[in-house]
Amino acid sequence: MSRTVTLVLLDATGRPLGALPPFDVPEPWWQQVDSVVAGARRHHGLDVAVLRLLDADRPAPPGGHVRYLAQVAEPPAVPLEPVAVDLAPHPRRPPWAHPGGPARSVAWATGELRRLGRTVTAVAQQRTWNLSAIWRLDTTHGAAWLKQLPAFARHEPTVLRWLALPGAPVLLAVGAQGRMLLEDVPGADRYGAPEAERAAVAAAHHQVQRRACAAVDELLAAGVPDLRGTTLARWIRGRLAGYDVSAAADLLAGLDDRLGRVRDCGLPDTLVHGDLHPGNVRGDDGRRVVIDWADAFVGHPAFDILRLTEDVGAAGARRLVGGWARRWRTDVPGSDPERAVDLLRPVAALRQAAVYAMFVAAIEPSEHPYHVHDVPAALARAVAAARP
Structure with missing residues (x-):
């Protein structure tokens, strides 16, 4: 799958110039613009800075025909197509x-x-x-x-x-x-990492989380979001206000009680990465670095092992969760990590739905297609995970 790209150009002062002829790029993911910049240089001899998505011919990524707003230092020699584009400021447009x-x-x-x-x-x-x-x-x-x-x-x-x-x-x-x-972190993002590599990531991450248990107050005082217990329940319900949550109504109504039972499992709150999938691990020659901590929060450690095992087969996920649970039982005698994972499985999907809703609320409408369909999809996963 690829993308067809049209760049609507602005000059150095921000004045609209028109649109370049469309060209294809190999990467389908709309947010990736390295190939767009390279394509403008290859096809048109232009150095561009891509500013933002304007629109696309499909409701969500990837692929399709995508238009971006871009800026050039000098007007290009290539003929441009006149195009109407809304350049009005928007309060949620990033710098x-x-x-x-x-x-x-x-x-x-x-x-x-x-x-x-x-x-x-x-x-x-x-x-x-x-x-x-x-x-x-x-x-x-x-x-x-x-x-x-x-x-x-x-x-x-x-x-x-x-x-x-x-x-x-x-x-x-x-x-x-x-x-x-x-x-720079040398190596490659570890998308599709095998079970053994995920087990190594989980073991190393456990040490980070054990260290963070004693630093919760410090992290919260420094501005890391607090998503512990009932605070998490309120945050989820607040973010999902205005969405159709009827299918998840029972789950949401029982959220405080469920999180109370999670607390009774005895595991401490800690630093949670928030999106610990292999694509957020980078490395080579056995060295691994967990990157992209922008979704981090203070909360329950089980959220990260649930994310790390999302796309693993059932047997592999059981083994990975089992290793995670053994480490926590050793560190916190009398705790019940497996029960905490079971209770939090639907909550993890609810939290993802709320995160996507937060993204949508914080961005201008032209970029809603990146996330708006993720909210109902995550809600459906939550409902499915809550079934006996």
């Missing part, structure tokens, strides 16, 4: 999606790297959507990554400062408007 936004962020990162004694030799835009904007910056001392976050995810650098250990991303600098600069 990097405004004209000049990418240039300002890259200038900040370049200055920070210079301060660290590293000269930038190349910049490549990688991703832009409502959850983040990401650039790779090659320097005289290796690569670094610029990541810019929306307001609801700006506790990620706080988490990284606290982690500050092997196996965590190295934070180089933090700036205004959600900007942060990260050291």
Whole structure:
């Protein structure tokens, strides 16, 4: 599957110029723009900064014909098609999606790297959507990554400062408007990792969570979201207000009681990654680093093992959960980790639905297709997981 891309261009002042002829890119995922930037250069000889999604010919990613707003330093020589585009400001538009936004962020990162004694030799835009904007910056001392976050995810650098250990991303600098600069993590994202690799990730993550148990108050005071117990129940119901939750009504009504039974299982609250799937683990030659802590919160440790085993067969998931449970029983004698997992399985899907609803509420309507269909899908998973 691929994408067909149309770029609607703005000049350096933000004035609309028209649309480039469409071209195809191999990656279907709308937020990935490295191939879009490369395609504009290859097909039209243009260096562009992609600002944001305008629209698409299908209701949700991936693939299809997608239009983006992009900015160029100089008007192109290629003929452009006149096009009407709404350039009105929107209160929920992130800083990097405004004209000049990418240039300002890259200038900040370049200055920070210079301060660290590293000269930038190349910049490549990688991703832009409502959850983040990401650039790779090659320097005289290796690569670094610029990541810019929306307001609801700006506790990620706080988490990284606290982690500050092997196996965590190295934070180089933090700036205004959600900007942060990260050291490169060699290797590849571990999508599709086999069971043995997931077991190693779970074992290493357990050590992080055990350490974090004693730092809960510190993490909360620093701004990491509090999703413990009844606070989580209120947060889920609040985020899902306005959605059709009739199929999950009984589950939502019994949420406080269910979370009370989870508390009785005896496991402590800790730092939760919030999206611990193998694609958020990067590494090579046996070294693994858990990346993308933007969804982190303080809550129950079972949420991470449930996410890590979502796309594993039933037998493999049982083994992974079993290893996780043995570690916690050793650390917390008398606890019942397996029961906690069983009770939280539908809650994990409810939390995901609420997270997607939070995304939709925080972004402008043109980007709703990224997430709006995820809310009912996660609600359906919650209902299915709650069945006896």
